[in-house]
Amino acid sequence: MLAFTAAAARLVEAFRGRFSLSSSTGAPNLVSEPLVHVLAVVGARPNFVKMSALVAALRAEARFRVTLLHTRQHYDDRLSQALFDQLDLPRPDVELEIPTGSHALQTASTMRHFDAALDRLGPVDVVLVVGDVNSTLAAALVAVKRGIRVAHVEAGLRSFNWAMPEEINRVVTDRLADLLFTPSADADENLRREGIPAERIHRVGNVMIDTLLAHRARARETRSAERLGVAGRDYAVATLHRQENVDGRETLAGLAGALVEAARRLPVIFAAHPRTRNRLREFALEGGLRAAQGLTLLEPLGYLEFLDLVAGARVTLTDSGGLQEETTVLGVPCLTLRGETERPVTVTHGTNRVVGTAPAAILDALDAALAAPRPEGRVPPLWDGRAASRVAAVLGRVLAEG
Numbered sequence: 001m002l003a004f005t006a007a008a009a010r011l012v013e014a015f016r017g018r019f020s021l022s023s024s025t026g027a028p029n030l031v032s033e034p035l036v037h038v039l040a041v042v043g044a045r046p047n048f049v050k051m052s053a054l055v056a057a058l059r060a061e062a063r064f065r066v067t068l069l070h071t072r073q074h075y076d077d078r079l080s081q082a083l084f085d086q087l088d089l090p091r092p093d094v095e096l097e098i099p100t101g102s103h104a105l106q107t108a109s110t111m112r113h114f115d116a117a118l119d120r121l122g123p124v125d126v127v128l129v130v131g132d133v134n135s136t137l138a139a140a141l142v143a144v145k146r147g148i149r150v151a152h153v154e155a156g157l158r159s160f161n162w163a164m165p166e167e168i169n170r171v172v173t174d175r176l177a178d179l180l181f182t183p184s185a186d187a188d189e190n191l192r193r194e195g196i197p198a199e200r201i202h203r204v205g206n207v208m209i210d211t212l213l214a215h216r217a218r219a220r221e222t223r224s225a226e227r228l229g230v231a232g233r234d235y236a237v238a239t240l241h242r243q244e245n246v247d248g249r250e251t252l253a254g255l256a257g258a259l260v261e262a263a264r265r266l267p268v269i270f271a272a273h274p275r276t277r278n279r280l281r282e283f284a285l286e287g288g289l290r291a292a293q294g295l296t297l298l299e300p301l302g303y304l305e306f307l308d309l310v311a312g313a314r315v316t317l318t319d320s321g322g323l324q325e326e327t328t329v330l331g332v333p334c335l336t337l338r339g340e341t342e343r344p345v346t347v348t349h350g351t352n353r354v355v356g357t358a359p360a361a362i363l364d365a366l367d368a369a370l371a372a373p374r375p376e377g378r379v380p381p382l383w384d385g386r387a388a389s390r391v392a393a394v395l396g397r398v399l400a401e402g
Contacts, residue, residue, distance in 0.1 A: 035065040036399050039121065040128045042092075043071035043110070043135025045083060046208075046322050049303065050130040050153060052087040053210035057388035063396055067121060069094040071110050071135040086303045087211065094121070103134060103165050110138035118146060125399060126151050129173065130207070132166040137173050144176045149399075153207055153391060155180035156187025157321075159342040163244060167342070179398060181391050183207075183325075184345040184380055204390035205382030208322055209329050212307065213385040219307040228296060234266045234314035234370070241273035242319045245337065249283040251357055252276075255337060256285045258359040262317065262366055263294035269309060271298045315369045317362065324352045328377055333369045337362060351377040 038058055042051045051068075058064040070092035084091065096113040098106060118124060127143035129136040130153045140150045155174050159167050174180055174191060182188050183206040191201050225231040238259055246252050262268050270289065272280065277299075280286040289297050301309065307326070310316060315333045316323060324343050327334040328350025336354045346352035355365040382390075 036063055036396065037065045037067065037123060037125045038128050038395070039067050039069060039118075039124045039126070041069050041071065041114075041135060041139040042130070043098075044131075044133040047130050047133060047135070048083040048087060048089060049211050049322065050207045052089050053207045053214065053388035054128065054130070054153065054391060055089060057392040058395075061392055061396065064392070067093045067124075069096070069114075069117060069139075071096045071098050071114070071138070082302050087215070098135075107134045107138045110135055111142050114139050115142045115146075118142065118148075124148050126179075126395065128153065128395075129177075130154055132157070132170040132173070134165075134169065137169040140173045140176045149178040150176055151179040151181065151391075151395060152177040153181045153204075154183060156182040156189075156191045156201070157342040158187075158190045159340050161340055165243065170342070179394065181394070183383070183387070184343075186344055202390075202394045203382065204394070205384060205387030206325060206380070207387045207391070208325055209383045210385050210388050212326055212329060215304060215307065216311070219304040219311065222302075222305045222308045224301070224305045224309040225312045228269060228309070230267050230269065231312070235312075236262060236266055236268045236315045236317060236366075237310050237313045238262075238268055238270040238317040239273065239320050239323060240276050240318070240337070242338070245319050245357065246273075246276045246279045249285075252279055252283060253285055254359050255357060255362075256280070256289055258362040259295060259317070260288065260292040261359070261363055263292050265366065265370065266294070266314060268295045268317075269298060269313075270295060271301050271306060271309075273300060314374075315366065317366070324350070325383075327351055329379055329383060331374065331377055333372075333375055335362065335365050335369065345380045349378045349380045351375045 040051055040055055042048055055066055055068060058066045068090060072095055094117050096117065098109050098113065126149040127139055128151045129139050143150050152173050155177060157170055161167055178200060180191060180196060180201050182201060182203045188201055188203055192198065240246055240255060245255060259268055259270060289295055310326060310332060311330050313332050315335065316327055317335045317337060319337045321343055324334055324336055324341060324346040328346045332351060334352040336352055337357055338354060339356050341347065341354050347354065353365060355361050
């Protein structure tokens with residue numbers, strides 16, 4: 001009887017942990033401590049690319065329980081659901097229905113729905129947010145008001161341009177976050193200058209590059225350049241989506257005109273974001289682009305197709321921060337069509353050049369890029385495909401310490 005009682009006591013003690021699968025063998029095992037519940041939040045295309053690596057790294061360790069929540073800030077299936085399929089992201093555990101509208105409406109609606117979702121999910125140890133979209137800020141605000149820790153991946157990036165909604169989101173989210181995971185030394189310095197305690201700052205590298213390196217071989221299989229008829233030739237890839245570039249007719253018309261002129265030099269593949277496509281139609285600019293010799297106007301591409309297309313490009317023209325980073329690693333010249341960048345490491349180490357939005361300046365920069373040999377950019381430190389594993393290690397250590 002005593003032996004049975006002792007055995008029963010040991011069994012009860014063991015089951016105070018939670019049942020899980022071993023990450024190495026797939027066999028059942030008992031975790032002696034309660035799982036750390038991480039609520040990972042995505043809402044827009046760049047989030048998916050970053051969260052792909054993070055979810056994989058966290059779910060590879062038995063100590064984490066990961067819930068994936070999709071705010072559906074980007075509601076176009078081509079920008080969201082297809083990415084889940086290509087990036088091997090699991091289907092979201094929770095999906096919100098956030099209406100389109102102004103930044104204020106979208107942020108407020110996300111906060112309200114996210115707050116309700118937390119009620120249904122039960123105890124959450126940390127809310128994990130990435131990047132600088134409205135969903136990132138909304139989730140961080142709700143979590144911190146509930147006393148839930150916030151971890152921000154891609155912290156510390158600064159454009160110092162307060163006209164950018166993303167800059168406001170970045171700064172406020174970093175101020176709220178308990179754990180700030182940075183991609184580069186300049187981000188660390190920005191946070192220290194703003195008074196963030198050093199113990200909250202953790203430089204881990206760039207999780208977007210984790211995803212790029214993990215999917216590079218699969219991307220080649222799409223043969224995007226071949227399907228678009230530019231394989232074996234010099235060609236340019238262009239993207240535009242930022243509010244300051246596409247919401248005003250004068251600026252967008254100038255950028256569209258620059259792309260038309262660029263297409264006289266080499267083929268230009270312009271993958272138009274839905275926001276951009278709507279503005280092109282509203283401002284009666286789409287027809288001119290479609291009629292331009294050498295310019296191909298496309299619907300948004302899947303992640304793998306676009307990655308392969310960019311990897312083979314002679315040059316990119318973009319206002320995307322993520323593309324500045326990806327071209328740095330791929331060694332493709334990048335002309336950033338903005339007045340500044342929150343990713344200066346892509347200029348100091350990589351292949352990026354900030355050229356502004358004046359058509360003449362863009363074309364001068366394009367001519368210089370085409371005349372020069374392909375640049376030999378240096379990949380920034382820790383952009384090695386293991387950033388997400390570093391995030392998981394820090395999360396596990398810090399949360400275990402209480």
